[in-house]
Every structure is written in structure tokens, then in C-alpha cells.
Amino acid sequence: MRMSAEERRESVVRAAMIEFARGGYRGTSTEAIARRVGVSQPYLFRLFPGKQAIFEAAAERCVEETWRVFDEASAGLTGEAAAEAMSGAYMGLVEDRDQLMMQMQLYVSVFAARASGEEEIGESARRLWEGLFERVRIRIGGDMRDTTQFFAHGMLINTLVALGFPPDHRIWTGFDDKCDKAE
Amino acid sequence: MRMSAEERRESVVRAAMIEFARGGYRGTSTEAIARRVGVSQPYLFRLFPGKQAIFEAAAERCVEETWRVFDEASAGLTGEAAAEAMSGAYMGLVEDRDQLMMQMQLYVSVFAARASGEEEIGESARRLWEGLFERVRIRIGGDMRDTTQFFAHGMLINTLVALGFPPDHRIWTGFDDKCDKAE
DNA sequence: GAAGATAGTGATTGGCCACTAACTTTGAAT
DNA sequence: ATTCAAAGTTAGTGGCCAATCACTATCTTC
Numbered sequence: 001m002r003m004s005a006e007e008r009r010e011s012v013v014r015a016a017m018i019e020f021a022r023g024g025y026r027g028t029s030t031e032a033i034a035r036r037v038g039v040s041q042p043y044l045f046r047l048f049p050g051k052q053a054i055f056e057a058a059a060e061r062c063v064e065e066t067w068r069v070f071d072e073a074s075a076g077l078t079g080e081a082a083a084e085a086m087s088g089a090y091m092g093l094v095e096d097r098d099q100l101m102m103q104m105q106l107y108v109s110v111f112a113a114r115a116s117g118e119e120e121i122g123e124s125a126r127r128l129w130e131g132l133f134e135r136v137r138i139r140i141g142g143d144m145r146d147t148t149q150f151f152a153h154g155m156l157i158n159t160l161v162a163l164g165f166p167p168d169h170r171i172w173t174g175f176d177d178k179c180d181k182a183e
Numbered sequence: 184m185r186m187s188a189e190e191r192r193e194s195v196v197r198a199a200m201i202e203f204a205r206g207g208y209r210g211t212s213t214e215a216i217a218r219r220v221g222v223s224q225p226y227l228f229r230l231f232p233g234k235q236a237i238f239e240a241a242a243e244r245c246v247e248e249t250w251r252v253f254d255e256a257s258a259g260l261t262g263e264a265a266a267e268a269m270s271g272a273y274m275g276l277v278e279d280r281d282q283l284m285m286q287m288q289l290y291v292s293v294f295a296a297r298a299s300g301e302e303e304i305g306e307s308a309r310r311l312w313e314g315l316f317e318r319v320r321i322r323i324g325g326d327m328r329d330t331t332q333f334f335a336h337g338m339l340i341n342t343l344v345a346l347g348f349p350p351d352h353r354i355w356t357g358f359d360d361k362c363d364k365a366e
Numbered sequence: 367g368a369a370g371a372t373a374g375t376g377a378t379t380g381g382c383c384a385c386t387a388a389c390t391t392t393g394a395a396t
Numbered sequence: 397a398t399t400c401a402a403a404g405t406t407a408g409t410g411g412c413c414a415a416t417c418a419c420t421a422t423c424t425t426c
Contacts, residue, residue: 002373002422022298024291026209029413040375045415097294104291107345108207111284114347115205122347129346130354148339148357155338156331162290163312164297164305171313174331185392185403212383223405228385 001038009047009057011037016058021101025055025109055109056121062102063128067135069093079141083150086136090154091175094167100158184221192230192240194220199241204284208238208292238292239304245285246311250318252276262324266333269319273337274358277350283341 003011015036019028030051034041048054073089074082093099106125113121137147157175165171186194198219202211213234217224231237256272257265276282289308296304320330336358348354 005373008373023295024207024209026207027295030415031413039373041414042376042416043374046374051414101291101294104287104294107342108284108287108291110347111280111287111345112206112210119347126346126348133354144353145357149332149335151342152332152335152339155342156335159290159334159338162294163309164293164302165309170327171316174328188403191403213385214383222403224383225385225387225406226404229404234384 005047008037008039008043012039012044012047012054013057013061016054017062017102018098020055020058020105021098024105025051025112030054056124058102059106059109059125060128062099062106063132065099066093066103067132070136070139074139078139083140083146086139087150087153090157094157094161097161100161104158104162188230191220191222195222195227195230195237196240196244199237200245200285201281203238203241203288204281207288208234208295213237239307241285242289242292242308243311245282245289246315248282249276249286250315253319253322257322261322266323266329269322270333270336273340277340277344280344283344287341287345 012033016028016033019033019036022028023032030044031041033054034044037044044054048057069089069092070086074085077085110122110125133147133151136150137144140146140150153175160171195216199211199216202215202219205211206215213227214224216237217227220227227237231240252272252275253269257268260268293305293308316330316334319333320327323329323333340358343354
């Protein structure tokens with residue numbers, strides 16, 4: 001159970017993704033994260049300077065992870081085929097609600113931070129998100145409109161997952177045949 | 184400054200929309216809401232049974248308000264023309280960030296509530312959202328795919344607003360010509 | 367096997383916050 | 397003018413939570 005600080009930090013980040021996804025920044029106690037890691041609460045503050053740093057690490061990891069999923073799914077593909085592959089992969093993420101919800105928590109938390117004057121957080125979040133957007137855009141052939149559409153559908157999926165519409169609900173119609181054929 | 188309980192409740196709901204939009208459920212104190220209303224904090228608990236009830240009222244109002252905007256913008260129109268009108272109206276809402284962010288807060292809060300076993304909240308939120316979806320769908324001609332697309336773009340706008348991308352940022356390309364002509 | 371470093375804990379604290387209880391003010395009808 | 401109800405306040409409570417401090421246990425290297 002004893003492990004290096006680096007390994008511990010890693011497990012903290014993973015635990016934090018789950019807890020923050022479900023509770024949001026304010027709704028998640030460091031106690032809850034520590035419990036999930038299996039470590040005492042004060043020890044988190046040896047591994048990270050503060051709660052916010054843990055959240056930022058989890059948020060960054062979340063975006064990386066999302067790209068990893070896209071990248072794997074569309075490896076070797078380009079254009080429309082890549083877009084379809086990534087759409088399918090994102091639909092697969094619906095099972096892993098925590099991953100999708102961590103995204104949402106990032107968005108609202110950034111807004112809250114900005115609303116109370118911490119614009120640097122906004123800047124770094126925008127850089128992260130734009131980085132993902134760009135990588136996807138290039139992968140699917142560079143078209144801005146297609147990329148926008150791709151992300152738009154992703155964001156709608158996040159919403160439906162958050163609200164808890166069951167996968168067989170009629171509201172999901174229009175995702176069954178993804179954003180293919182029409183364009 | 185003295186007013187009827189009903190009027191007071193109304194101003195509480197309006198104030199709550201702003202505060203909850205910026206801080207989220209956990210990040211907003213009843214003190215902050217009361218201050219914005221211009222009333223003492225304990226008095227809120229005479230007007231509402233608890234913080235949660237205030238949030239629910241604000242959330243419901245938010246959805247109603249959104250439909251009102253759509254309805255006004257697309258009055259007398261149908262099909263694609265209605266869709267374009269509503270898209271334009273939604274883009275107009277970008278100025279009023281609080282309105283859009285209250286939506287997002289609703290989504291993540293519902294997820295949090297569901298994660299801690301309060302599924303009834305999820306049910307009522309889904310009813311609200313589906314109601315909006317249905318009204319929009321009918322207005323734009325009944326097609327499920329078009330409606331999905333419409334909402335998808337809305338959700339992406341929410342995200343971009345949350346992250347604070349300035350309106351002239353290149354990421355907004357693809358919204359300039361809305362979801363028209365292609366289909 | 368001693369010594370320094372690294373991993374980890376228990377106890378605590380100061381601040382915030384939802385909510386309650388008990389009291390006061392205001393307005394309007396009688 | 398008096399009264400009664402509705403509008404509103406001040407003071408307080410109990411619980412939670414991020415962060416700190418002082419301490420212990422376990423490796424590693426010589």
C-alpha cells in the first residue's frame with residue numbers, strides 16, 4: 001500500500017475525476033477523494049498544494065483521456081471515416097458517465113472561477129479545449145463546420161447523460177445514425 | 184420595498200437564477216441570494232422550504248424563459264424559418280450568460296442529485312427538458328434529426344460561453360451561418 | 367545498524383453556511 | 397385608534413470542510 005509520491009498523485013487524480021464528476025468542485029470534499037484513494041485527508045495536501053490544484057489536474061487528465069479515446073478509435077482513418085469512428089467512440093463513453101460529467105464540471109467551474117475574477121483558469125481551460133478541438137479538426141479533414149458539428153453532438157450527449165435519459169429513450173433518436181451521410 | 188410574499192418570491196427566483204448560474208448549487212450561499220434580493224437571509228426560508236426549493240424554482244423558470252425566447256423569436260414561423268429564427272435568438276442569449284449558465288448548472292446539479300440517490304429530481308428535470316424539446320420540435324416541423332441538431336448547437340454554445348471564448352474567436356466559426364442550407 | 371529521507375497519520379482549527387427560534391414592524395380593515 | 401395578520405429582522409446553532417501542525421512508520425544507503 002505504500003507507494004511513491006508520483007504513483008500516489010496518479011491515483012489521487014483518478015479518484016478526483018470520479019468524485020469531482022459526481023459532486024462538482026464545491027460539492028466534493030477532499031475527505032471523499034482521500035477515502036477513495038485510501039489515504040488520509042491531510043496527505044492530499046502534501047501531494048498537491050490545494051484542492052484547486054487537484055481539480056485542475058483532474059480536468060487536464062480528463063481532456064487528455066478524451067483525446068486518447070478519439071485517437072485510438074480513429075487511428076489510421078481520416079475525413080468522414082475518422083469522424084464516424086470518433087462519434088462511435090464518444091457514444092461508447094456514455095457508459096462511463098464520470099468521464100463525460102467531469103467535462104461538464106470543468107465547464108461550469110471555469111465559469112464560476114471567471115465570475116470571481118480568476119481569468120487565468122479560463123485561459124488555461126480554453127487552451128486545453130481548443131487543443132482538443134484542433135486535433136479533432138485535423139483528424140477529420142480540417143473542416144471547421146464539421147468539427148463544430150461533431151463537438152455540438154458531443155455536448156448534447158453530455159447533457160442527456162447528465163439528465164439521465166435512458167439509452168432507449170426516444171430523445172436519443174438522431175444519434176443512432178450519427179452525423180454521417182447527410183453532408 | 185415591502186411587498187407581498189408572492190412578489191418577493193418572484194424576485195428571489197430572479198436573483199437565484201443569477202447567483203446559481205455563477206456559483207452552482209453548492210457554490211452559492213443563500214446569503215448571496217438574499218443580499219441580491221435586498222432582504223435578510225433567514226427570510227428566504229419563510230418564502231421557500233429550503234435552498235433546494237429555491238434552486239428548483241430557478242431551474243424551472245430558466246427553462247420556461249428559454250422557451251419564451253424561442254417562442255417570441257419564431258412566432259408565426261414554421262419549419263426551417265422557425266429553426267433559423269430560434270437559432271438566432273439563442274445566439275442573442277450569449278450576451279446574457281447567466282441564462283445559459285443556469286441551464287448548465289441545472290444539468291450538473293441533476294447529475295449530482297441522481298448520484299446521491301435523489302432520482303425524483305432527475306425525473307422532473309427530464310420532464311421539463313423534454314417539454315422544451317417537444318415544443319421546439321413541433322415548431323420546426325417535427326423532424327427529430329433537425330431538433331437534435333438544433334439542441335446540439337445550443338449545448339455547444341453553452342460550453343463556449345462557459346469557457347469564455349470571446350465572440351470573435353475563431354472557434355465560433357461554423358455558427359455564423361447557422362444550421363441552415365445543408366439539410 | 368545508524369541516519370537521513372520519504373511516505374503517511376491524528377488531532378485540531380477557524381471559517382462558512384443552511385436552517386431555526388424568537389422577536390419587531392407595517393399595513394389595512396373594522 | 398385598535399387589532400390582526402402578514403412581512404421582515406436579529407441572534408444563534410450545529411455541522412461540515414480545507415488546511416495546518418506535530419508526529420510516526422518505513423524505506424534506502426553506507
